[in-house]
Amino acid sequence: MSTRKIFKRNQGATSSPKSRLLGLATLFGLVTLFVFAFFLTDPDVRLHPTTGEEIGQFDAVRLLYLHVPMAIIGPYVAPLVGAVASVGYLIKRTQWWDVTAHAAIEVGAIFCGLVLLTGSIWGRPVWNTWWEWGDVRLMTTLILFLMLLGYLALRRVAPDGQKQARRSAIVAIVAAINLPIINRSVEWWESRTLHQKSTLSELKIEDLTFFTLMMGIVVFLMLFTWLVLHRFRLGWLEKESLEQDVLTSIEERRSEATVNEEGTL
Amino acid sequence: MTDDLAPLPARPEKPPRRRGPLIATVLLLLGVGVVLFVTLGDAALVFYEVDEAVEKRDELVEKRFRVVGTPLPGIVETRIGGESTVVFTFCAGGVYADVAHAGDPAELFQPGVPVVLQGEWVAGSLVEIDSLEHSANDGWFLLTDHMVVKHDNDYRTDKDRVTDVASCALKE
The missing domain is CATH 2.40.50.140 (Nucleic acid-binding proteins)
Structure with a gap:
């Protein structure tokens, strides 16, 4: 049965009073974040000391209030949760770990795609390019994105549930090897890469800009938690539905066999 | 003998293979390969x-x-x-x-x-x-x-x- 059908059949079953509250808080947080990012914060403008001309990122900086929080979740938090849950699956071999890993990676893949998209839109006016093949952070993030998509594709290839979960867990763990490379790339290739170094770790940010960025990180973490929670519950219903279908089929075959035996007698 | 000549039971049909995800996986692997190739090529431009x-x-x-x-x-x-x-x-x-x-x-x-x-x-x-x-x-x-x-x-x-x-x- 497709995920969409299961969702339709169990509409409302993936939410709970607490998850609804989290959803509402996330929605409120997103609206507030957009107001701060696009209206209340100033554009990045300063005067050049010798020419007196205005320099900076201007309004393009506003995109960073979305891009940076997504860049923390998509390429770091989500694959890390996926990898930890995958290790949990390989040790415990229970469905809970497998469904958790799947949920985290599926949501993470969406965030990772959005990070590449928003980064590209920001890069055009600021860097003067949509994409830079030689930039190590861009490339390692793209490779991670492709690996997350590979994980999702693999989950549909393997025929039996356990084999599928085992293979996927290995892919999730392998993908996580990329995480420290993505994180350290701007330090290791500092003068050989286009991507700027971390602003937060050097605290080269202050006042409302800093507040808005922090708010963005909190709001996007809430959004990630809410999405993973729902995807987990849907995945769990999917597994249960599959098991139920198998049990129903066995029951039907047994009934058929009983009728046949009675007929023979 | 009659048992030997009796037609064999039909082989159970194999479930049709789902080729879509397999093709997607191959394409993704190719994608990673292309990315690495282009990156390494570009890295040569010091x-x-x-x-x-x-x-x-x-x-x-x-x-x-x-x-x-x-x-x-x-x-x-x-x-x-x-x-x-x-x-x-x-x-x-x-x-x-x-x-x-x-x-x-x-x-x-x-x-x-x-x-x-x-x-x-x-x-x-x-x-x-x-x-x-x-x-x-x-x-x-x-x-x-x-x-x-x-x-x-x-x-x-x-x-x-x-x-x-x-x-x-x-x-x-």
């Missing part, structure tokens, strides 16, 4: 700072490479060979090099904002180079055709930041 590019000029002659540095004030806009060109002096580690960049510069191209240029060393000089305020005027210039801005990570509004941007820091 990234130098201006002082390194000047120091290794003999090795770099007739080679295309990327060079990072900070444009100094006094940018000249002109046309060379019918193409709009900006001529300026480029600096890193206290070493200067003159540049003629063909094509439209980046939107945020300004003195004091570091850029990465792609091009090659050319022996000789240009009339415009003589008029540059901080010209290296060493008989060579960089002829480039690709420019990206290397933006810094500073989002503060204080004066220190402005001073950092304007300076062409000497290597310690």
Whole structure:
């Protein structure tokens, strides 16, 4: 049965009073974040000391209030949760770990795609390019994105549930090897890469800009938690539905066999 | 005997293989391969700072490479060979090099904002180079055709930041 059908059949079953509250808080947080990012914060403008001309990122900086929080979740938090849950699956071999890993990676893949998209839109006016093949952070993030998509594709290839979960867990763990490379790339290739170094770790940010960025990180973490929670519950219903279908089929075959035996007698 | 001649029970039909996800996986693997190939190819186009590019000029002659540095004030806009060109002096580690960049510069191209240029060393000089305020005027210039801005990570509004941007820091 497709995920969409299961969702339709169990509409409302993936939410709970607490998850609804989290959803509402996330929605409120997103609206507030957009107001701060696009209206209340100033554009990045300063005067050049010798020419007196205005320099900076201007309004393009506003995109960073979305891009940076997504860049923390998509390429770091989500694959890390996926990898930890995958290790949990390989040790415990229970469905809970497998469904958790799947949920985290599926949501993470969406965030990772959005990070590449928003980064590209920001890069055009600021860097003067949509994409830079030689930039190590861009490339390692793209490779991670492709690996997350590979994980999702693999989950549909393997025929039996356990084999599928085992293979996927290995892919999730392998993908996580990329995480420290993505994180350290701007330090290791500092003068050989286009991507700027971390602003937060050097605290080269202050006042409302800093507040808005922090708010963005909190709001996007809430959004990630809410999405993973729902995807987990849907995945769990999917597994249960599959098991139920198998049990129903066995029951039907047994009934058929009983009728046949009675007929023979 | 009769048992041997009896028709064998039909083989259970194999469930049809789902080819879509398999094709998707192969395509993704190909994607990773292409990305690595392009990246490694691009990495061969070495990234130098201006002082390194000047120091290794003999090795770099007739080679295309990327060079990072900070444009100094006094940018000249002109046309060379019918193409709009900006001529300026480029600096890193206290070493200067003159540049003629063909094509439209980046939107945020300004003195004091570091850029990465792609091009090659050319022996000789240009009339415009003589008029540059901080010209290296060493008989060579960089002829480039690709420019990206290397933006810094500073989002503060204080004066220190402005001073950092304007300076062409000497290597310690």
